[in-house]
Amino acid sequence: MQNNFVETLVGAAVIAVATGFLAYGYSIADVGGTEGYRLTAEFDRVDGLTTGSDIRMSGIKVGTVVSQELNPQNYYARVTFRIRSDIKLPTDSSAKITSEGLLGGNYVSILPGGSEDYLENGEEIQFTQGSIDLIGLVGQAIFSAQDAP
Known part of the structure; x- marks a missing residue:
């Protein structure tokens, strides 16, 4: 059970970092025009x-x-x-x-x-x-x- 909790935390951290990179890329690229x-x-x-x-x-x-x-x-x-x-x-x-x-x-x-x-x-x-x-x-x-x- 302990192993699943650690994997869930690592997965959540990866998703948070990816979301941060996407937000930064969107703000730099002027995708909105x-x-x-x-x-x-x-x-x-x-x-x-x-x-x-x-x-x-x-x-x-x-x-x-x-x-x-x-x-x-x-x-x-x-x-x-x-x-x-x-x-x-x-x-x-x-x-x-x-x-x-x-x-x-x-x-x-x-x-x-x-x-x-x-x-x-x-x-x-x-x-x-x-x-x-x-x-x-x-x-x-x-x-x-x-x-x-």
Whole structure:
């Protein structure tokens, strides 16, 4: 009988820890969705950017990537993202895809402009810079070093 009680306590502890991890994961992942407005931006490259990636200003998360698709007219990647409603972006703001580091993921970094007019729901950020192909740059550096006398 004593053995069943210990197994029940261990099982209850495992369930409590699992529930804690789920609650923490739910709060970090913004599964409920971020309230705010949608913006779009077109990039020549979106390597490493995924749905759910962060939108950051000054290193602070202010939104989330909602979707990505190919624009069939110009073959650029159109990224749709949601920005918190308390963040107002000037119309001349710029967006670039930045890496968290050599092994980290990519996110969209927003640099606010100086305009007195603000972007509204559904509008597009005009000034963009796509992701940088780090592997391609390393390969170019290696091959250019080999070609040097």
